[in-house]
Amino acid sequence: MTKSNANILTDIFGRKHNYLRISLTERCNLRCTYCMPADGIQLSPKSHIMTYEEIYTIAKEFVDNGVTKIRLTGGEPLVRKDAALIMEKLASLPIQLTLTTNGVIVDKFIDHFKKCGIKTLNVSLDSLDTSKNKEITRRSYFEKVYQNIILLVNEGFQVKVNCVLMKGFNDNEIIDFINLSKELPIHVRFIEFMPFDGNQWNMDKLVSLKEILSEVHSNFKENEIIKLKDAPNDTTKSYQITGYKGTFAIISSVTNPFCDGCNRIRLTANGQIKNCLFSSTESDLLTPLRAGKSIAPIIQKTIQAKLKIRNGMDTLDKFKQVDGHNNRSMIAIGG
Ligand code: SAM
Numbered sequence: 001m002t003k004s005n006a007n008i009l010t011d012i013f014g015r016k017h018n019y020l021r022i023s024l025t026e027r028c029n030l031r032c033t034y035c036m037p038a039d040g041i042q043l044s045p046k047s048h049i050m051t052y053e054e055i056y057t058i059a060k061e062f063v064d065n066g067v068t069k070i071r072l073t074g075g076e077p078l079v080r081k082d083a084a085l086i087m088e089k090l091a092s093l094p095i096q097l098t099l100t101t102n103g104v105i106v107d108k109f110i111d112h113f114k115k116c117g118i119k120t121l122n123v124s125l126d127s128l129d130t131s132k133n134k135e136i137t138r139r140s141y142f143e144k145v146y147q148n149i150i151l152l153v154n155e156g157f158q159v160k161v162n163c164v165l166m167k168g169f170n171d172n173e174i175i176d177f178i179n180l181s182k183e184l185p186i187h188v189r190f191i192e193f194m195p196f197d198g199n200q201w202n203m204d205k206l207v208s209l210k211e212i213l214s215e216v217h218s219n220f221k222e223n224e225i226i227k228l229k230d231a232p233n234d235t236t237k238s239y240q241i242t243g244y245k246g247t248f249a250i251i252s253s254v255t256n257p258f259c260d261g262c263n264r265i266r267l268t269a270n271g272q273i274k275n276c277l278f279s280s281t282e283s284d285l286l287t288p289l290r291a292g293k294s295i296a297p298i299i300q301k302t303i304q305a306k307l308k309i310r311n312g313m314d315t316l317d318k319f320k321q322v323d324g325h326n327n328r329s330m331i332a333i334g335g
């Protein structure tokens with residue numbers, strides 16, 4: 001297909017969606033409490049999961065229409081058996097390819113990442129305390145993940161460390177995480193805990209942007225805290241402590257949403273697109289694709305239906321009222 005001029009990825013507010021996040025699988029080798037219910041989720045039948053050819057075909061349609069960046073996510077993208085093949089296929093497209101991973105098995109993919117031109121990776125790590133890490137992930141891989149973060153840094157990758165903060169659990173580690181960036185050139189990102197199906201969310205567990213900044217200001221002098229410039233589509237507010245090699249940032253989807261500059265669209269492992277992380281509806285691309293139909297009109301319609309702020313929950317009150325948000329668990333969306 002040749003490049004389209006139809007601008008099917010521009011919504012009614014003029015937002016251009018040039019960043020596609022593809023979930024490769026609903027499966028994972030961890031069981032994070034904030035991401036999935038204790039008894040797991042109902043997995044889609046294997047026949048409903050996109051094959052690697054289908055992932056490539058859908059991704060190419062997006063790229064032909066203006067997508068310039070693709071992030072692979074999940075579930076844990078690297079547990080998919082053909083993850084390496086998918087990365088290789090997508091790397092042939094004119095895009096920036098990246099991924100979000102829990103880091104457990106990244107050491108097995110170092111050469112492959114390099115081969116596919118992957119330069120940056122987001123790795124999730126929510127506690128620097130072994131037992132808390134076990135509690136949150138319901139698995140014991142802290143050492144492995146920590147060593148793999150160091151390995152990625154040493155191998156020259158740009159590493160962003162994603163940390164979901166929960167009150168009374170890991171909010172006492174904010175400064176420890178920032179101090180990780182003293183010697184390591186990593187970018188730590190504190191993420192406000194968000195509500196998804198089965199994750200027992202409530203506002204009291206959330207550590208807000210304001211609270212995180214207050215903790216930072218009580219531990220560092222004013223002139224040590226440097227506010228960095230954020231890019232227009234950035235979901236983060238970025239900072240650096242003077243003299244530190246790395247940086248840190250806050251992703252405040254709940255208390256301070258960043259929808260104005262949203263350029264993201266999500267494709268789930270079973271071939272549905274979501275125009276917003278908080279959207280309760282999805283559009284099926286896989287069935288029409290398998291029937292040999294054009295998927296471009298469905299993509300266009302889904303983008304046109306995107307609401308201005310957080311799927312219509314434009315105030316914190318509206319956001320708090322929606323229980324579970326009629327949404328999937330995060331593990332089945334692809335964060
Ligand atoms: N398995 C990979 C990982 O953990 O990085 C990729 C998938 S995971 C769903 C993607 C990101 O979503 C992770 O950084 C995770 O911390 C974040 N996430 C999951 N549930 C969340 C929630 N309830 N609130 C905020 N972030 C969440």
Ligand code: SF4
Nearest residue numbers: 028030032035075102
């Ligand atoms: Fe798995 Fe990532 Fe969800 Fe944790 S956050 S359960 S590692 S998909």
